Each structure stands twice: as C-alpha cells, then as structure tokens.
Amino acid sequence: MPNYRRARIPGGCWFFTVNLLDRRRGLLIDEIAVLREAIRTTRTRSPFQIDAIVVLPDHLHTVWSLPDGDTDFSSRWRAIKKSFTKALPQTEPRDPVRQSRNERGIWQRRFWEHLIRNDEDYARHVDYCYINPVKHGLVTRVRDWPYSSFHRDVRAGLFPIDWAGDSDDIGEFGERVS
Numbered sequence: 013m014p015n016y017r018r019a020r021i022p023g024g025c026w027f028f029t030v031n032l033l034d035r036r037r038g039l040l041i042d043e044i045a046v047l048r049e050a051i052r053t054t055r056t057r058s059p060f061q062i063d064a065i066v067v068l069p070d071h072l073h074t075v076w077s078l079p080d081g082d083t084d085f086s087s088r089w090r091a092i093k094k095s096f097t098k099a100l101p102q103t104e105p106r107d108p109v110r111q112s113r114n115e116r117g118i119w120q121r122r123f124w125e126h127l128i129r130n131d132e133d134y135a136r137h138v139d140y141c142y143i144n145p146v147k148h149g150l151v152t153r154v155r156d157w158p159y160s161s162f163h164r165d166v167r168a169g170l171f172p173i174d175w176a177g178d179s180d181d182i183g184e185f186g187e188r189v190s
Contacts, residue, residue: 018125020083025063025128027137030089031071031120034104038069039118041159043100050095058088064138067159068148073141075128085125093119143176152178 032039040047044067051062060082065074078085097118104117128134145157154162154176165171 018086019127021127022083023078023080024083025075025077025134026085027073027075027126027128027140028085028089029071029073029124030093031123033117033120035070039100040067040072041069043096044159046099047092047096050092050099053095054088054091058084058091060085060088062161063134064141064165065161066141066144066157068145068150073144075134075137075141089123142171146176 047067055062059079061077063075063077066072076085076088097116100118102116106115106117110117126137128137142154142160142162145151145160146154151157153174154160155166155173162171162175166173166175
C-alpha cells in the first residue's frame with residue numbers, strides 16, 4: 013500500500029482538486045444541491061473557510077483555509093464525499109474491487125492537494141479556480157459559470173464582473189486536456 017505523504021501545517025491554506033471516478037458524468041452539477049448540502053453539513057461539524065471554489069460537471073477545484081491549529085483536511089473530504097454519495101441512488105456501475113469492498117463508484121479514491129505558500133501562490137490558485145470553466149470550454153466568460161464563488165467575490169469587490177473578459181484561447185494552465 014502506498015505511503016502518501018501530506019504536509020501538515022496547522023491552520024494552513026490549501027488548493028484541492030477532487031474528481032469523479034467516471035469523468036464522463038456531469039453528476040456534480042446535476043446534483044449541485046446535494047453537493048452544497050454535503051459541504052454545508054461538513055463545515056458545520058468541522059469548520060473551514062472556502063476561499064474559492066468552482067464546481068465543474070466531473071471535478072471541482074477549491075482553496076480552503078483551515079482553523080488555527082487544525083491540519084485535518086482529509087477527514088473533511090471523506091465526510092463530503094460520503095455525504096454526497098449516500099444522498100444519491102445507487103445506479104453507477106462498480107468494478108469487482110469496489111463491489112468486494114462494498115464501495116460506491118462515484119468518486120476517485122483520493123484527491124490532489126497543494127499547500128499554498130504565499131500571497132502570489134494564493135492568487136494564482138484562486139485565478140485557476142475561476143478560469144477553469146473557460147479553460148474547459150463550458151463558457152466563454154468567467155461570469156457565465158454559475159457554480160463558482162467568483163460571484164461572491166465580485167459582490168465583495170474582490171474581482172470585477174468582467175475579469176478575464178471574453179476568451180477563445182486562454183492558453184495552458186497545467187491541467188491535462190481530456
């Protein structure tokens with residue numbers, strides 16, 4: 013079994029990418045209310061701040077800040093995934109390994125995290141969250157994607173509504189194109 017090494021910085025700030033197992037499904041936006049409730053419930057039990065989030069059909073990106081002294085983002089992700097999964101009917105196909113472990117086939121087992129190191133790194137990852145629907149060709153303007161905290165940040169005066177403008181070619185941003 014692999015030994016995954018994760019940095020443990022109390023009260024740290026993190027960027028995460030979390031994927032559905034079947035990247036062809038649009039489950040996250042089809043069931044956005046269920047996902048929001050799973051996140052809300054988890055935040056009630058184990059508080060954390062969502063600095064930025066974008067939900068796409070098959071994956072999400074988010075930047076979280078944990079409370080002072082807290083390093084446990086893994087339990088929060090486990091709770092979110094479990095709550096979301098339990099709220100859905102079991103209709104997804106499962107491979108023999110997942111069947112033998114009595115696991116559902118909704119989420120990839122793990123997630124990708126990156127410790128935010130400084131203000132520039134923070135800004136770059138928030139920008140990455142917000143530009144992602146444009147990068148994937150879901151919209152041509154950031155403001156047109158409804159499943160994003162971009163709109164909250166516009167209301168707070170952190171971004172102009174026309175941030176990133178219209179874009180036909182936004183370049184490479186580090187994520188593999190499917």
